[in-house]
Amino acid sequence: MRSLAIQLGLLVGLTVLTPAKSQDSTKTLNAAQVMELVRKFHPVAIQAGIHIDKAQADLLIARGGFDPILGAYVSRKRFEGTNYYNATSPEITIPTWYGIEVHSGVDNYTGERLDPTITKGQSAFLGVSVPLARDLVMDKRRAFLKQARIFRSLADTEQKLVLNDLLMDTMDAYWQWVGYYNQSLIVKANVEINTQRLDFVRKSLLNGERAAIDTIETLAQLQSFQYQQNQYQLEFRNAGLRLSAFLWNDAGEPFTLPEAVVPPADWDNEQNIKDFELDLSSLLLTAAQTHPEMRSYDFKLRALDIEKKLKFQQLLPKADFRYNHLSKGYNALASAGEYAIFDNNYQYGFKFEIPLRLSAGRGEYKKAQLKIQETRLGRMQKQLELEVKVRQYYNEFNALRQQISLQNLNYANYQQLVKAEEVRFSNGESSLFLINSRENKALEARQKLIELKTKYFKIAYALQWSAGLLD
Incomplete structure (x- = not known):
C-alpha cells in the first residue's frame, strides 16, 4: 500500500505542475510577428495605403489649378469675294497664388x-487680372489646394486609425488562440x-491491493479530462481559424495557420510588453493629442475653416480689374517705359457685380459655420469617449495584475493541499476520490x-489601442 501511495503521489505531483513541452522542433508565432504580418500583407492595411495614393492624386489635381x-x-470670314477678317490670337495665362493672373499674347488681325x-x-500685349x-x-483654386494638402495628411491619419483597429482585432484573436493552446496542454x-494511473490501479486490482471501485473512480477522472481535452483541442483549432482570417501571404492570398504552429513557451513573459506605454497620465495625453481619431477631427476642422473663408468671399462684391500693356509687332515689351501706364498703349477693363440680398452667400457662410460647430462638438464627445476607454482599460489592467498575483497564491495553496492529501493517503487516512478532488481543484486554479x-x-494591447498606439 505504501508503494502505491508513493507512485500515486508522483503522478499527482506531475499533474499539478505546469506541463512542459519541447518546442525545439515546433514553429512558434508571437504577437509581434503576427502584427508585422498584418501590417505588411492584410488587404485592409493595403487598402489604407491605396487611400493615401488617392489623396496624393487629388493633391496633384488641385495643383493643376495653378498650371x-x-x-x-x-x-x-470671307463672303461673296470679300475678305472680312483673318484673326490669329495665341495667349498664355499664368495663375499666381494671390488670385492675380499674368497673361501675355499676340494678335494678328487682317481684313x-x-x-x-x-x-x-x-x-x-502683357497684362494682369486682379480681383479687388x-x-x-x-x-x-487656393482653397482646393490647401484642402488637398490637409486631406493628404488626413489620409495618413486614417491609415493609422485603420491599422490601430485592425491590429486590435488581430490581437483579440491571437490571445484567444494562445489561451486555448495552453489550456489544451x-x-x-x-x-x-x-x-x-488507470493502468496502475488496474494492475493493483489484479494483485488484490485495490478495490474495484478505485478503478471506476480513476476511469471517471480520466474520461472527464478526455472530454476537456477534446473540447480544448476543438477550441484551439477554431481559434487558429479565426486568427488565420488576419493572416495573408506576400502573394495576396489567405494563409491558413497550420496546427503545428503554436505560441512561444515564454508567452506570459512581462518582457513582451516592456516597450508599452503603461502610465495613465501619458496615455491620456497621447489619446487627447495624437490619437488618429482626434487628429482626424483636427484635420477636418482645418479643412472646414478654409471652406468658411471661401464661403465668406460670396459676401463680397465681384470687382475685377484687367490691364494690358500694348505694343506693335510681336514684342510685348517694345514700347515699355515710353509712357506712363495710363498715358498711352494700354487697355483696361473693370467689372463689378453684387447680389442685392446676398441670400446665397449668407446661407453658404452660415452653413460653413454650423459644420465647424458640429465637428467641434463631435471632437469633444470623441475625446471624452477615448478618455473613458483609456481609464477603463487601465483600471482593468491593474486589477488583472493583482488578480494574477492572488491566483498564483491560490494555485500554490491547492498544490499544498494535493501534497497534504498524498501524505494522508500514504497513512491510510484518505482515498483516490479525495486525491482526485484536490487534483481537480489544482487544475481549475x-x-x-x-x-x-x-x-x-x-488588455495590455487594448490599452495601447485606446490611446491609438497600435499602428
Missing part, C-alpha cells in the same frame, strides 16, 4: 471689314497522467491562472 494655360483663337476697336496688323474684392484673399498532461494571464496581455 499655366496656353490657348489660341483663330478665325476667318477689309474689321471691327474699328480692333488693332489691325500685328500687336502684342471677392477672391482676393481666398478663391477656389494542461488537460493533455492530465490525460496522460490519469491514463498511467491553473486554468483560471492561464485565463487571467491571456486576458491580462489582451
